[in-house]
Every structure is written in C-alpha cells, then in structure tokens.
Amino acid sequence: MLFTRSLRTLAQVRPCVSVLRRGFHNGRDDPMGFMVPIVVEQTGRGERSYDIYSRLLKERIICLMGPINDHVSSLVVAQLLFLQSESSKKPIHMYINSPGGVVTAGLGIYDTMQYVLPPIATWCVGQASSMASLLLCAGAPGMRHSLPNSRIMIHQPHGGAQGQATDIQIQAKEILTLKTKINNLYVKHSLQSLETIEKNMERDHFLSAEEAKEFGLIDQVLVHPPQPGEEST
Structure with a gap:
C-alpha cells in the first residue's frame, strides 16, 4: 500500500528543520500560500534537498x-x-x-x-x-x-x-x-x-x-x- 510505503520512505529522510521558505524549493509559488518544509535526503553522492511536494512527486504522489x-x-x-x-x-x-x-x-x-x-x-x-x-x-x-x-x-x-x-x-x-x-x-x-x-x-x-x-x-x-x-x- 503506497500510503504506508510513502510514510515509511519519508521517515528515512532527515528533515532540515531550519530551512523553511515560502514557495517551492525550485522557485515556483506554493499554490497553498504557506511555508513549505525542505527535506534533505542522503544519497550516494551526498545530500540532496527537496521541497516536500517534489519529494512526494518522486513517489508518484x-x-x-x-x-x-x-x-x-x-x-x-x-x-x-x-x-x-x-x-x-x-x-x-x-x-x-x-x-x-x-x-x-x-x-x-x-x-x-x-x-x-x-x-x-x-x-x-x-x-x-x-x-x-x-x-x-x-x-x-x-x-x-x-x-x-x-x-x-x-x-x-x-x-x-x-x-x-x-x-x-x-x-x-x-x-x-x-x-x-x-x-x-x-x-x-x-x-x-x-x-x-x-x-x-x-x-x-x-x-x-x-x-x-x-x-x-x-x-x-x-x-x-x-x-x-x-x-x-
């Protein structure tokens, strides 16, 4: 069930609590108009940051x-x-x-x-x-x-x-x-x-x-x- 899998996936992502900004991380406006969390994922090439919605989009959400x-x-x-x-x-x-x-x-x-x-x-x-x-x-x-x-x-x-x-x-x-x-x-x-x-x-x-x-x-x-x-x- 993707609902469970996506939560499990995000639980493995280290949140960057100090980094919050209005709008998407790549500069697009947030349609909901509030601060969007940025999460940092550990990869083989180091750290990579995403706004939360882009991270979910990777999971096809x-x-x-x-x-x-x-x-x-x-x-x-x-x-x-x-x-x-x-x-x-x-x-x-x-x-x-x-x-x-x-x-x-x-x-x-x-x-x-x-x-x-x-x-x-x-x-x-x-x-x-x-x-x-x-x-x-x-x-x-x-x-x-x-x-x-x-x-x-x-x-x-x-x-x-x-x-x-x-x-x-x-x-x-x-x-x-x-x-x-x-x-x-x-x-x-x-x-x-x-x-x-x-x-x-x-x-x-x-x-x-x-x-x-x-x-x-x-x-x-x-x-x-x-x-x-x-x-x-």
Missing part, C-alpha cells in the same frame, strides 16, 4: 489541497503528464483535501486523469467537496480511498449572470448544460441512476466516508495503515 482554480489545475495537469512520461504503468496517487472550486478548472484535471495511461488512486484526506468530490470518484475502480473522518459533499454547480437579458439567457443555458454533464459523470463513476444523482445533488449533500462508500463515490475507507497480510477496510 500528487497533493491537491485547497480551492481548485486555474493555477492549481495547471500544476496538477502538469504533474499528471510528467508522471505518465516517467511510467505509463505505475499507479499515480492523488491526495485530495479541497472545498472544490472553478468547474472548468476541475474538468481540466478530470479530463487529464481520464487521458493519462497510469491508473490513478485517489485519497480523500479532510474533505472533498463540490468539484473535488468528482475528482475523488474519478479514480481507477477499486483504487478510490478515504480516511475515516473525511467528509465528501456533492451538489449542483453554482453560477451567476449579469448583463443584458440575452446574455443572462445564454449563461443560464450554459450552467444547465454543465449541470447535466456533471450529473452524467457522477452516474458513470458511482453507478447510481441519473434520478438518484439528480435528487442528491439538488442541494449540498454531505456524506461520511462510509456513506460515500455505500453511495459508490469511493471503494475503501482506510482506518489505519494495513499490517503485513492485512487488507485495508
């Missing part, structure tokens, strides 16, 4: 944390394409803790997840709401996970329009088209009927990890790291 916008979408899409170029068979693990965000940005991530060849395991840590819940359930069948106290929320897309009456009519038609598209994607991944999806997405619908499993949004709830010879629940 992508962290989707915070609101989904065009900037976050571009980072996640780039990481997915990079990991596919590294290996088209090894699974990619995407950890999600997000309240959702811009629909088009989320659909860009979704389409890339479906496009790349490696199977994608999704993990909900904290919350996966709105568009983030669609990304959670869009993982490879049997590889969609949640930690036990995470919350998943689904609802219909939000939108607003202003301007001339004709412009408002165009925008209203577009958001209804998006609503239909997103409903059908939930049908595809949850195997629920369209009527059930439409009913549950009419308003904010919150689910616990176990309820999300019963609804078909995830496959497993990871209560604790599996022991040797033990499967996760």
Whole structure:
C-alpha cells in the first residue's frame, strides 16, 4: 500500500528543520500560500534537498489541497503528464483535501486523469467537496480511498449572470448544460441512476466516508495503515 510505503520512505529522510521558505524549493509559488518544509535526503553522492511536494512527486504522489482554480489545475495537469512520461504503468496517487472550486478548472484535471495511461488512486484526506468530490470518484475502480473522518459533499454547480437579458439567457443555458454533464459523470463513476444523482445533488449533500462508500463515490475507507497480510477496510 503506497500510503504506508510513502510514510515509511519519508521517515528515512532527515528533515532540515531550519530551512523553511515560502514557495517551492525550485522557485515556483506554493499554490497553498504557506511555508513549505525542505527535506534533505542522503544519497550516494551526498545530500540532496527537496521541497516536500517534489519529494512526494518522486513517489508518484500528487497533493491537491485547497480551492481548485486555474493555477492549481495547471500544476496538477502538469504533474499528471510528467508522471505518465516517467511510467505509463505505475499507479499515480492523488491526495485530495479541497472545498472544490472553478468547474472548468476541475474538468481540466478530470479530463487529464481520464487521458493519462497510469491508473490513478485517489485519497480523500479532510474533505472533498463540490468539484473535488468528482475528482475523488474519478479514480481507477477499486483504487478510490478515504480516511475515516473525511467528509465528501456533492451538489449542483453554482453560477451567476449579469448583463443584458440575452446574455443572462445564454449563461443560464450554459450552467444547465454543465449541470447535466456533471450529473452524467457522477452516474458513470458511482453507478447510481441519473434520478438518484439528480435528487442528491439538488442541494449540498454531505456524506461520511462510509456513506460515500455505500453511495459508490469511493471503494475503501482506510482506518489505519494495513499490517503485513492485512487488507485495508
């Protein structure tokens, strides 16, 4: 189980506690806007430092944390394409803790997840709401996970329009088209009927990890790291 293996791997990395900086170690801005730890790894050629997210990327782990916008979408899409170029068979693990965000940005991530060849395991840590819940359930069948106290929320897309009456009519038609598209994607991944999806997405619908499993949004709830010879629940 990569969740356990990645923790074990990082436990072998000596943290450089005194080195903290805003943004990624290579100069990119941190999309979450807080201080990013730098870790130092001992190699045969000496020490090598990474920001924590680059170190996790070496283990084929992508962290989707915070609101989904065009900037976050571009980072996640780039990481997915990079990991596919590294290996088209090894699974990619995407950890999600997000309240959702811009629909088009989320659909860009979704389409890339479906496009790349490696199977994608999704993990909900904290919350996966709105568009983030669609990304959670869009993982490879049997590889969609949640930690036990995470919350998943689904609802219909939000939108607003202003301007001339004709412009408002165009925008209203577009958001209804998006609503239909997103409903059908939930049908595809949850195997629920369209009527059930439409009913549950009419308003904010919150689910616990176990309820999300019963609804078909995830496959497993990871209560604790599996022991040797033990499967996760």
